[in-house]
Amino acid sequence: MIMPKSAYILIHTAAKASEIHHRGVPHVFARRIALLAAAGVLAAASLAAGGLDASPAEAAPADPCAPAAASPQPSSRATASPQPSASTTASPQPGARTTAPPEPVACTNDQDLFPGARLGVRTGPQGDTARLTANQAEAAAEAAPARVFCEGDGVSGKRVEVLYVREPSMPDRYSRLLPMFQAWLANADDSYNDAAAAAGKSRHIRYVTEAVSGGCQVAVREVVVPAESLATFNSGITAVQALGYNRADRKYLMLTEATVVCGLGQRYVDDRPGAENHNNLRTYARVDAVPNCFGANAIAHELGHTFGAVQESAPHFQTSHCSDQFDLMCYGGTPSWACLKWNDYRLPDCNRDDYFNVSPAAGSYLATHWNTADNDFLVKGDTSDAVAHPTVGFTYVVTSVSTGGAIEPIGGSAAGLVKLSQRARTNTLSQSWLMGYKTGLQFVNMNSRMCADSAYSGTASGTQTLQYNCKGTDGMRWAYLPQADGSYAIVNWLSGLALTVTGAYPAPLEQRPYTGATNQRWKFNRLINSVGPGNGASYYLTGVGNRENVEVLNGALTSGASVTHKAHSGAKNQQWILRNPSASTSPDWQLVNANSGKCLDLKATSTAVGTQIVQSTCSTSSRQKWQLQRVADRTYVIVNTYSKRALNMTTGSLSVLNQQVLAGDNSNHFWALKQV
DSSP states (O other): OOOOTTTTOOBOOOGGGGGSOBTTBOOHHHHHHHHHHHHHHHHHHHHHHTSSBOOTTOOOTTOTTSOOOSSOOSSTTOBOSOOOOTTTSOOOOTTOOOSSOOSSOEEEEEEEBOTTOOTTOOOSOOSOOOOOOHHHHHHHHHTSOSOSOOOTTSSSSSEEEEEEEEOTTSOOOHHHHHHHHHHHHHHHHHHHHHHHHTTTOEEEEOBOEEEETTEEEEOEEEEEOOTTGGGSHHHHHHHHHHTTOOOTTEEEEEEESOOSOSEEEEEEEOOOOSTTOGGGSOOEEEEESOTTTTTHHHHHHHHHHHTTOOOTTSTTEETTEEOBSSSSSBOOBSOOSSSOSGGGGGSSOTTSSSSOOSSOOTTSHHHHSOOGGGOTTEEEESSOOOOOOOOTTOEEEEEETTTOOEEEEGGGOOSTTOBEEEEOOOOOGGGOEEEEESSSEEEEETTTOOEEEEGGGOOSTTEEEEEEOOOSOGGGOEEEEEOTTSOEEEEETTTOOEEEOOSSTTSOOEEEOOOOOGGGOEEEEEOOOOSOOOTTOEEEEEETTTOOEEEEGGGOOSTTOBEEEESOOOOGGGEEEEEOTTTTTOOEEEEEETTTOOEEEESSSOOOTTOBEEEEOOOSOGGGOEEEEEEETTEEEEEETTTOOEEEOOOSTTOOOEEEOOOTTOGGGOEEEEEO
């Protein structure tokens, strides 16, 4: 992650911390209290359990992450000496140089709980045994992702090996979930490679792969462990090691059918640069089938821990993560305008200063300390090889390979619960889909500003797809599965099924088991139509969180009238003209109400949080100037030039807008511009 509280926030806490949230996103204060509480819980648990479980097959004294006993133990469940957890490891001052690794080097289990996680609940298809026939499975294998990076024979050298792990009593959903796993793993790889591409280089997760027609795919091993083996992270490690998954040249990613944890990853507390760093050794990560956890975001995040993120000496270190706005491993911290783009939420180290930088400046922290971009389990390239793929923050018309039709709500409707179909491409707003991100990829319709959703949380084959108010639920999360011809299958996180054309318009799109057929493959056609607001153009300012429009209360024409919000009506008091004759050189805009001719203004010359918003006679005052910080196509944070506070969508009906300190995870601080 990390994510925003909206998209990448990671909470280190016990299961009950999942109850501390607002709209699925914990407050910063509440989260930090939870972090402190969880630290104590984890420390106590570590001491009570005696550390990591012993493995009768292991004897690697140089590897403190290996659950190996120092001497013979009375049973296979005997434990090694306790290892310090993330909460008990001393933290050097940020930027401090560790000249030698601790003796012994500490190995921590970095535990994460994502917003909305529900421990004890299994996400995905329930009681639906739809499986591929032998012919379908063969066809699907032939059409499997060919764009996953291939290196060598797919098995030699240091690699990440992926295990699908379950106990005998747990459901066997391997064939049903495999396409989704392949998509998640490809999407996680893109997170690292896209960050490297921004600096003209490449970084790929070196997976264990197997050859398929046109390329390779990640090998996902099906592993059945004895009953109760997945009760804890450590017992799960012991169980898979007993089955031979204990190679020194592997990092093991366990995707399990258990529901007792959200995500965990082992990390060495070792900030030395270079090949001798212990984070180049074997470690284990685990993601359980828990709602709002099981997915590409958690995979990329937990692997980030195994790669060595985030070290205690990092400039913005905070409890195994960092507090530098929001990215794959960071959350919160001092408000910053630097890491606001939605795409930042899925990429490692937005500011490139804490744990990942392919080209660190000489003398900088990451040039002199451990840099996960140098991890041996990543394939490193000095030139970019990034392939265009659906990218968060960009807008696409998504067309079927089989029909050429574009995905669209039936009738081009902006109403909720309207089903999706496909018809002739016209590039209208109702056919335009913004790639959003809330701990996973979302499809946001640019006309309705609603998200594509698995209808009524369905998981059975034949479930239709509709649009509904965007939330952070698995039914609204999608993964893209790369195909050899440059198209993609689109797989729903909740159902594990592929979006499928079943008939001519207006036949609703359905979700069906992935076979690789052309009616399950889609082209993403990017629209370059959202480079910025136009001087003199009129827009509706729509809150991303509640989809209501900014308007002058009661259509008042007087200076000092309150500015509030209401559902879209099309009235002129909801229309705003953006004016900036010097847009090419100045970031400052005036927002002029089309009905009154008055400018959006602060009620008082103040930087105070909560200062209300009014309309006033237009002047040159900096109170009436606003900077539009782009976060995605046609989506902005609107910042007052005078106060440097963000325009905030208030929650009460007809309540007056105000200004607040920016919070990059708060949807009330994001605004959609829809041209009149």
